[in-house]
Amino acid sequence: MDITYCRYHPAQPATWQCAPCERDYGDCCIPLNADAPEQEPVCPLCRQRLSFLGAANTAQPFWERIPQFFLYGLQQGPLLFAVALALASLFMPGWKLLWLALFCVACKYLQTVIETASQGGRDAPALRTAFDIEGFGLFWRLLVIFFIAFGAQWLAADFDSEALFWAVSLGVQLVIPACIIRLALDKTLGAALNPDEIGQVIKAMGWRYLILWVFLFILWQSPDWVTYMLSNGLPRVVLMPIATLLFGYFSVVMCAMMGYAVFQYQGALGFAVAEEGSTAGFPVEEYQRRRALAEAEIRLKEGQSGPALEILTQALERLPNDLKLNERFHQLLYGLNATERCLRHLAHYLPLAARLNPPLAATALLNARRLQADYLPDDAQVCERVAQALIERHKIREGLSLLRNLHQRFPEYPFIARAYLLAARGFAEGLGQLEPAQKLLGFIRARYPQSPLLAEVTVLEATIQRLAERS
DSSP states (O other), X not given: OOOOBOSSOTTSBOOEEETTTTEEEXXXXXXXXXXXXXXXXXXXXXXXXXXXXXXTTTOOOGGGOHHHHHHHTTSHHHHHHHHHHHHHHHHSOOOHHHHHHHHHHHHHHHHHXXXXXXXXXXXXXXXGXXXXXXXXXXXXXXXXXXXXXXXXXXXHHHTTOHHHHHHHXXXXXXXXXXXXXXHHHHOOHHHHHOHHHHHHHHHHHTTHHHHHHHHHHHHHHHHHHHHHHHTTTSOHHHHHHHHHHHHHHHHHHHHHHHHHHHHHTHHHHTOOOOOTTOOOOBOHHHHHHHHHHHHHHHHHHTTOHHHHHXXXXXXXXXXXXXXXXXXXXXXXXXXXXXXXXXXXHHHHHHHHHHHHOHHHXXXXXXXXXXXXXXXXXXXXXXXXXXXXXXHHTTOXXXXXXXXXXXXXXXXXXXXXXXXXXXXXXXXXXXXXXXXXXXXXHHHHHHHOTTOTTHHHHHHXXXXXXXXXXXX
């Protein structure tokens, strides 16, 4: 099965398709609104309704989920089903009509397992679904399929050719899973016996259908093998219900595997459904943010910078304090060399980033300096926070430039002592310039004699003294 990937994120499988634009999109490009689940996603480029691809490109291969199929059979519904069969084999009278009815109920439950698994369901159906009136017709159709299969083998045996008999037997065994899958999907005997419909199932899976068949054959034989190994040590009255219990359990595992194979190859089989729990949307604000970011990125990759800016501008009108939107808007303005607009936006973005993510603010400040060499924020706290982030990134001189003459630029700022202590550390530890550091510490002592930072000032002065003596 060839996997289709998102056009704009080649590592992400596609879940949506726009036929007019011939574009495939992943969930990364098409977020869903949890507060408006009825809202249909549209193409970010042409605004036409998108076609849902379901899990056709995201489903895990069935051969990688073998342990999950065995665990599927251990859920309450399948276990009750297997126990019911075991009890019936032990206590139910040998009336043929009663056993036919039991077989009918069992087939109904197993078909329900295939249907549920083919829709991406992880929970096995409850046992009561086996007694729903709707769907009992499937039993008779399944019976016809088995009669035709046995009839073909019986006729092959009449030709007195062992090669022909084994060829027909193998062919029948190969197509039976596809017939059962087709019956579960279309609910009609005609589809289950139609060579074209059966061939579609096999063609959809390709050579992997043989892998499925091998696993199903092993599972079909498993109850017999286990029963044979136990046959020498257990009486028939104990062995019979055990064999029936195993038959019920392995039948559910087989049907779950067939159903999931349908789910995996849904695209080639002509339907689309998502795996259970995989299509949850986002709250409205998160949805708006993700949608704006995704659409802006798509427009940029299509070479449409103007529409990308407009999308982000509209999103920021709704969510002015969203850090991610502001960051993306700043990056786009900087990348387009829109100096005036970028610097104007920094008046809002820089304080926001300095408060929520100082490293981002440091990056924005460096970008601003490339557009305007003498750029300085007009807020003392922003200067201090960005300076600290720059110094931590070893951009010492850039950080110190934000703190220069801070007491003159912002005489009312209450944290001058803290900012100048940071500057002193930058000079002494970052640049090895001890004299400016000593002057700043002296300034703190003189102007802020009651500062709670004097203990740290004393420690740093001692460090500077030791460094001075070594030099």
